[in-house]
Amino acid sequence: MKKFLNLKKNIFIFSSLLVLLFFLSIWLWHQFQKEERLYFCDDKTIICDLSEAPYHDPSLPVEERVEDLLSHMTLDEKIGQLALVERSEIKDKNDIATYGLGGLLSGAGSHPENNTALGWQEMTADYQTYTKKTRLQIPLLYGADAIHGNSNVPGATVFPHQIGLGAANDPDLVRRINEATAKELAATGIYWNYAPSLDVAKDLRWGRTYETFSSESDRVENLAAAAIIGLQGENSATPFVIATAKHYIGSGAMIWGTAVNEDYKIDQGEVRLTEEELRAEHLPPFKKAVEAGVWSVMAGLNNWQGLKLSANKYLLTDVLKEELGFQGFVVSDWYGVYEIPGNNYQNTITAINAGVDMVMLPFDYKKFIADLQQSTSNGRVPASRLDDAVRRILRAKFSLGLFDRPAPTANDLAIIGSEEHRALAREAVRKSLVLLKDRRQTLPLDKNLDTIIVAGSAADNSGRQCGGWTVEWQGIDGNWLPGASSILKGIKEAVSSETKVIFEETGNFDLDVKADVGIVIVGEKSYAEGVGDEAEPQLSPEDLATIEKVRKASNKLIVIIVSGRPLNIKLPARNWDTIIAAWLPGSEGQGVADVLFGGYPFVGTLPIEWEL
Ligand code: BGC
Numbered sequence: 001m002k003k004f005l006n007l008k009k010n011i012f013i014f015s016s017l018l019v020l021l022f023f024l025s026i027w028l029w030h031q032f033q034k035e036e037r038l039y040f041c042d043d044k045t046i047i048c049d050l051s052e053a054p055y056h057d058p059s060l061p062v063e064e065r066v067e068d069l070l071s072h073m074t075l076d077e078k079i080g081q082l083a084l085v086e087r088s089e090i091k092d093k094n095d096i097a098t099y100g101l102g103g104l105l106s107g108a109g110s111h112p113e114n115n116t117a118l119g120w121q122e123m124t125a126d127y128q129t130y131t132k133k134t135r136l137q138i139p140l141l142y143g144a145d146a147i148h149g150n151s152n153v154p155g156a157t158v159f160p161h162q163i164g165l166g167a168a169n170d171p172d173l174v175r176r177i178n179e180a181t182a183k184e185l186a187a188t189g190i191y192w193n194y195a196p197s198l199d200v201a202k203d204l205r206w207g208r209t210y211e212t213f214s215s216e217s218d219r220v221e222n223l224a225a226a227a228i229i230g231l232q233g234e235n236s237a238t239p240f241v242i243a244t245a246k247h248y249i250g251s252g253a254m255i256w257g258t259a260v261n262e263d264y265k266i267d268q269g270e271v272r273l274t275e276e277e278l279r280a281e282h283l284p285p286f287k288k289a290v291e292a293g294v295w296s297v298m299a300g301l302n303n304w305q306g307l308k309l310s311a312n313k314y315l316l317t318d319v320l321k322e323e324l325g326f327q328g329f330v331v332s333d334w335y336g337v338y339e340i341p342g343n344n345y346q347n348t349i350t351a352i353n354a355g356v357d358m359v360m361l362p363f364d365y366k367k368f369i370a371d372l373q374q375s376t377s378n379g380r381v382p383a384s385r386l387d388d389a390v391r392r393i394l395r396a397k398f399s400l401g402l403f404d405r406p407a408p409t410a411n412d413l414a415i416i417g418s419e420e421h422r423a424l425a426r427e428a429v430r431k432s433l434v435l436l437k438d439r440r441q442t443l444p445l446d447k448n449l450d451t452i453i454v455a456g457s458a459a460d461n462s463g464r465q466c467g468g469w470t471v472e473w474q475g476i477d478g479n480w481l482p483g484a485s486s487i488l489k490g491i492k493e494a495v496s497s498e499t500k501v502i503f504e505e506t507g508n509f510d511l512d513v514k515a516d517v518g519i520v521i522v523g524e525k526s527y528a529e530g531v532g533d534e535a536e537p538q539l540s541p542e543d544l545a546t547i548e549k550v551r552k553a554s555n556k557l558i559v560i561i562v563s564g565r566p567l568n569i570k571l572p573a574r575n576w577d578t579i580i581a582a583w584l585p586g587s588e589g590q591g592v593a594d595v596l597f598g599g600y601p602f603v604g605t606l607p608i609e610w611e612l
Pocket of ligand 1: 106107108145194246301333334529
């Protein structure tokens with residue numbers, strides 16, 4: 001009995017020790033965390049531990065949290081919030097904490113070493129850990145160009161580029177696509193999309209024509225709100241992901257030959273419209289965007305009447321913020337602020353005073369911060385302007401839930417490239433096709449034809465189908481995109497098991513009798529931005545030669561054009577029976593066959609003039 005009591009006593013002592021040890025380790029862990037948190041706060045004149053400050057309380061209204069946080073911020077901490085740095089420029093990640101950076105971005109093609117969805121998720125999470133080392137713990141806004149799906153990530157669903165969606169001209173479709181994009185983006189820890197483009201493309205020679213919905217202001221306006229609501233959600237007060245209406249304003253009207261970048265022809269050029277013309281054609285989509293509650297607007301790299309947009313106080317502050325009542329923040333584009341004529345110090349002052357709230361910095365962020373420190377200390381950038389910019393940025397961060405939102409986990413990655421999203425992308429491909437010509441009523445094709453020959457540089461190339469801004473800035477070539485389907489694959493899947501589909505890329509068929517139908521899929525090689533500025537967009541001689549060979553080898557000829565804009569095919573197209581504009585359909589090439597074989601009708605209409 002005594003022995004038993006002793007045992008009981010020992011168990012009691014042992015378990016008490018265990019409990020004590022447990023609490024001790026929790027306390028130690030907490031201390032360690034605190035140490036970590038205070039790492040970048042050794043200043044005795046400020047409160048280092050703000051973990052109990054009201055702004056951390058998610059139950060408080062956003063405005064209250066913004067004001068509380070602002071009241072604790074030093075000048076340097078405010079300045080840091082205005083810096084949006086390209087990730088590859090960060091050589092020491094501790095700079096995120098040292099400078100209290102407001103945001104990071106992946107410029108096109110700037111991806112983690114492990115370029116997978118998981119790699120992206122881990123990368124964004126890793127960057128956020130550095131903000132935990134600061135006393136304020138303000139999360140970073142991470143931005144990327146998910147302009148046709150989360151297309152930076154191999155394996156994501158790649159939707160048709162906007163020009164195709166402009167052809168479909170279906171706001172509900174645009175909303176659903178943007179909703180899907182937002183989900184795929186958020187799964188990688190990115191809550192800020194540099195989309196949609198609301199440019200109204202007036203010159204198809206521009207390499208960014210395909211990023212736009214249309215050359216018609218009305219059509220762009222009609223789809224603008226749908227895209228924004230899709231990304232942000234119905235209630236703009238609690239956005240799921242922040243949209244960016246870009247490129248404010250007039251970029252679609254730049255004049256050929258005025259590009260400031262000597263490698264380009266029109267991109268980053270001059271807009272010479274009168275104010276009345278600018279307002280009539282180019283402002284309405286942005287007005288719609290503001291009404292829809294868009295959280296950020298990107299100032300274009302163009303000039304208007306000789307003045308760089310990021311220097312234009314009238315357009316950024318008077319028109320956008322005051323007249324239209326834009327409550328979000330203005331972000332400058334790429335190197336835009338430093339392209340204002342003058343030195344960088346002066347440019348920083350000009351841009352911030354003009355109304356730019358966050359400055360995109362592919363390079364030179366330390367210099368930017370030093371310049372802003374100087375110009376706010378000497379009053380050339382007024383304290384009220386700085387506070388206004390910081391307020392706008394913090395408001396977005398709180399509204400997005402960045403302070404409170406749990407980071408995505410590996411389980412959330414299943415949405416990326418999901419069946420449901422791919423089906424939606426396929427629907428978008430179907431709806432974006434435009435039947436330019438069908439002179440012998442070739443369509444719809446019979447699934448039971450004996451022989452179909454298929455050729456062309458874009459027939460079996462899902463990379464090219466996706467166009468620019470897909471994994472790399474200038475896009476990719478070939479069929480290696482995980483989960484993607486080429487147009488050829490769709491054709492093969494659509495026909496009966498008896499039908500022979502013979503593919504030869506360059507059209508060298510050796511047939512005894514002509515094939516019933518020849519399909520040639522040709523078009524533009526991928527390009528992005530000014531690299532795609534092209535004096536005479538047209539098919540290459542090789543593509544034309546392929547078409548000619550297939551014409552001779554088949555009874556009926558169908559030409560499908562994969563391109564970011566109308567191509568000049570006036571002469572060669574005279575003896576083609578059927579021509580289809582497929583734009584840049586993205587990863588789900590089977591959508592083309594869905595319509596070719598009559599499963600669905602052609603519903604797309606030209607979003608931009610195409611002379612035939
Ligand atoms: C483009 C923007 C883009 C930004 C960030 C710039 O070159 O003009 O549209 O959002 O890069 O990638």
